[in-house]
Each structure stands twice: as C-alpha cells, then as structure tokens.
Amino acid sequence: MVPVPRRTGSFRFWLAEQRWEWSDEVAALHGYAPGEVEPTTELLLGHKHPEDRGGVADTLAMVVSTGAPFSSRHRIIDTAGQMHHVLVVGDQMLDDTGAVTGTTGYYIDITDTLGEERQDALDAAIPGMVAARELIEQAKGAVMVIYGISAEQAFRVLIWRSQETNTKLRDLAAKLVAAVGEFGGAETATRTRFDHLLLTVHEWPEL
Template sequence: MSSFKQPALSVVDGSGGDAPAPSPSFSAGDLAHALGLGTNLLVGRFRVDLMSGSWWWSDEIYTMHGWKRHEVEPCLEALRSRKHPDDRSRIVRAAAEAMREGRPFACSHRIVDRKGRTRSVVVIGQGLRGGPDQAPELVGYVVDATPVQKEALTRRSEGVVTRAFVSQAVIEQAKGVVMAVRGVDDETAGHLLLEAANRVSIPLRLAADQVMTRLHAESEEPGITQAALTRALDGVEPVGRPRGHDPLLTRRPRKVAG
C-alpha cells in the first residue's frame, strides 16, 4: 500500500491567507528543555481508512513488533496477534470510541514481539471525520515506552540494593562492637542484637542503629565499656509509635458526680 503523505505545516495570517511560518525565537535546546525531552524513544505512525479498512504503518511500527516491512500486511489481525493477552480489550475499547466520536485518545498496553519479548507501548490517536467526499480515518502514533520502564526499574533496583547495603553495614558495625567489647563470636553478637530488637518489636537494622547512636553519644568515655554497651542494648526502644495510641493518654477522664 502506498504511504500517506504528511501535510505541510502552515500559519494562517490575519487576512485569511497562508503565510510562511516565522523563524523561531528559541533554540533547539530551549525547546528540548521546555518539553522535558529525555530518553529517545521509538515512535511509529499509523493511519487507517475506515471506509476501505486499509492500513498504513511507518517502519518503526514494524520494528517494534519484530517484523520487516515485506513480512506482513498492515491490518487489524496482525496487530491483534502481537497484543499481550491481558491488554487486548483496553486498546480495542479506546480505539472504537475514538472512531465513533472523532476525539483524541491515548492508552498504554503491552505487546509481545516476534522474539517473545514483552514491550510497553503507548498508542495516541484520533478519529478524523472528513468532508462529504472523504472517508473517515483513524490516525496516530505508537510509542515504544519500554526503555523508560526499564530505566525506572533499574533506578528502583539500585535504590533497593543501596538501602540493603547500608542496612547490612550498620548491623555488621554493631555486631563488631559487641564482639570486641563482650569477647563473643559473630553468631552470639548477632543473637544479642536480635534479642534487643525483638524485645521492642523493631527490625534488626533499627536496633543496631540505635545501639551505635547511643554509643557515639557516650564517646567522651575512653573507648567503649561493658557498661556503655549494656546501656545501649537495654536502651533500644520502639519507633514510630504515636503517643496518642497510649491508652493512658487517650482514655477519657471520668466525670465526677456533683
């Protein structure tokens, strides 16, 4: 099928005629900053003649589905075959409403490409109602948002790993202090910290952090003594419990009979 030509852009002047677009007063960098352009995404265009049912796709749509142009004829069934089974109904409803009402639509869903890889795409389109001699069309874009999703997952994973590393470092530091002061092995030191944490029902990391904080607060003493370590272990306390939950504070006072 022959490609649809993109219409040339023009600016309508006040007299009703077409005038050439004025040169922009901003740079490409200004525009990129204003639009928040970041990760480069694969964007494809599509157009559907709703009267004849004929389709046209740009090369990018073939690429994101894992096809080459000569391997498949653009059609509804070809797209449907690549939709993720859990997402098929959503795009169908959105597109049908756009064709019926001629208004813009946008929705996200997943596709499974030819190699079995799941991709997240965003479809943006609009139903166009032409004149009396023009067939209605559905036109729009398909954006492969998979790189953005992967970046978000990577940042989240890195954050989880970082927090886990910091958490373990605090625990190991506290265990090292207990081993040095009490003269016990690694397992016994860990057990002592765990006992302190379980006593007030808080995570081991928070207990270790409290122990180290209390020991640093007594740093004026020469070294860490047995007594200081005992006070730190015994001083581990619950966290995040609002005082308003204390029944002695929330209990209503009894009325005194006059």
Template sequence: MTDTTSWDIEGTLALGTSHPVGRYRHDLSTGLWWWSDETYRIHGFEPGEVVPTTELILAHKHPDDRDRVSQVLRHACTTGEPFSSVHRIMDAHGDERTLAVVGEGRTDLTGAVCELVGYFTDVTPAVARIADVRATASIRASAAHRATIEQAKGVVMCALRTDLEGAFEWLREASNHSNLPLRDIAAQIVGLAADGNGDMRHVAEAMADLLTNRSERRTR
C-alpha cells in the first residue's frame, strides 16, 4: 500500500542529500517495537530513553497526518503488503520533521503476518529545499505579473489619455467583463501595444474591440 502526499518519495530521496535513516521492527504477536539508535534520534530521543509503542509513535505524528498514518499501519498489519508513506511528526523537542517511511510484513509458518520491518528516513532538509524552490518560483511569477500590470497601466494611460487611477479602473472593468484574471488582461494589452508599433489610436481601437467582442460572446 502506497500512501503519498504532495511530496513524492522517490523524488525527495533522489535529491542527493545524506538523509538520516533508522530501522524498526514491530512484533505483532506481542505489540513490541524495536528501534535502531538512529530511529530514536529521528524522533528526538536518545537511544533507549523511551520504550517505543504504537501509541507513542502515533502520538508523535502531526495531528493533520495522524489518522492517515494510523490507517496505513492498520492495513499493513492486516495484509503484510509493502507500504510507504511521507508524513510529518513532532519530535520529542517539539520540532516538526518530515519522514519517509517504508516497510513490509513478514509471515510465520502458517502464512499469518507476524511482524513489520522497515525504515524511517528523515527527509526534513530536502522538503525544506523543495519548499524554498517553490516559494522562489512563486515570488518570481508574482513579480513578473506585477511588472506586466504596471506596463499595461502605462499603455492604457497613453491610449485613453487617462490618469493612473483611470487606467487601473479600465483594467479592472476589462477583467470583470471578460472573466479573466487581471494579469491575463494586462498581458493582452501589452501585446496590443507591441502589435500597434506605438500607434496609440490603433491600440485604443483594439482595446475597445476587445471589450466589445468579449461582451458579445458572454451574452450569446
């Protein structure tokens, strides 16, 4: 059973960073867990500091991820199928970490699932880098949109002989009439200016046609 979030396991682990990896084993007949030293550290404990239990493990899952992880664990205990999950925990120090967990069941001589074995991998630094990349891309896109809108304001001011407030109001009305985001209308206006080769009369006519054509299509 694979349980993935917006973070892809393979993609996250392929970023080239050395991720802390801990092993675990869960005996289903006794309910006991065994953790390697690194698994303790991943959860914010010193080796042997606590006795790992299912209750302890679930208690440290992020509240928003706890039910989902519990479901994955129950399914694995029942079927023994290989599983994977990326989820957040709150470690013993109160710090949020993101773990990639993989495992599978082992069966006894009767074919019943008797234990789960697998690995905890702390991918927190990799996830932080992914978030930084996404945030940077979003900021750059936002800056580009703002630049286009400002350029479009200048075009409207020249074409309609209006002030800055009037230019923005025209763009806002055009956005409402066309049911398009302001950034898309701005890009069209900038495109009209480029096609008009500086002829503001041509641009003004094209702007009027743009609104008229869109209004006609909306009323059909």
C-alpha cells in the first residue's frame, strides 16, 4: 500500500431521525476535536462555502427525499477559516429487509497541496506503478471526468480506495477500468455535449 496521509473520513446519516455521525477525521476536517460537537445538517451546511451551500443543500434534500446514492464536490471552511476542497461520496445504508435507512460514505480532502508527505507518497508509488502505468492513467482519467477533478486529486482518490480496501493500486485500477467499460457509455445529454466538444476543440486557443 502507498503510505499517504489520512485525508479521508467516514460519515453516516439516518433518514428517519435526520441524525449524522462523523468519524474523528471528518470532525478534524471541519476543525473540531473528537466528540467536541454533535453534527447536524445545520452545522454541516454552515461550514460549506457560501457559493456551494445551495448546491449541497439541494443534494441533501434529494438524498432525504429518495435515499439515492450521491457524490458532491464542493468547498468547506473549517473553524480556523481555512478552506478545503472535498469530494463527498455516499451510498445507500440498508436494513435487514433491504429497505433504505440512510446514507453512508466518505469525505475525501482533495485540496491541491503538494507538501513533503504528498511527494513521499508519489515517490513510493512510482516503482510499483511502472508496469501498470497505462491502466492507472486510464482509471485516473475516468475519475477525473466523472467527478470533474484534477489529475492529482483523482490519483489521491485512487490511493484512498486502495488503502481503504487493502487492494494494490494497479489491481484496483484494472478492475475499475474493466467495470467502467461495462457502463455502455455516458447518458445522451453528456454524449451530446462531448460530441460538440470533439467537433470544435480544434478551434480552442492554444494552451
């Protein structure tokens, strides 16, 4: 496994009780000590960047209404006033009968920082990645497109899942690429937008 710093944490949300549970890592991401606060929807929204708060509120309303899985990329501001870019991924939480009782998932801090710990992680990953570089790049590209994040952020997401699932990075990438291939392509609206981009991108200014 690649030794990266812990920038992820878990959460659970019970629909009937409107009750949140944060891991210590998620509390710390918001600037709180373990057990210092009881997370609520009001508290959660209060930490969202003002420009992102409405979109997150809409996502939460959709989750409460439908119980559907979700993902959200937005900014939060911790108690010290520091801004973090986060990716929040939630899946359905089911009871013994298969009924949806809530959502459970992870916060992933994808703030663009290349400190010494991050560089150490990259250096440690490179030797084992050479043979599988193409697959890892393909998996990284899929994560970038789906979540609208940078290459570095996508790589961090893959490393996170590698650690959480105790799966070698190259194996995780291979499985992800194979599974994405079974999607059958994007939805019509997305394909239409990409069609236009493919046919006009040559007219864009040089980067």
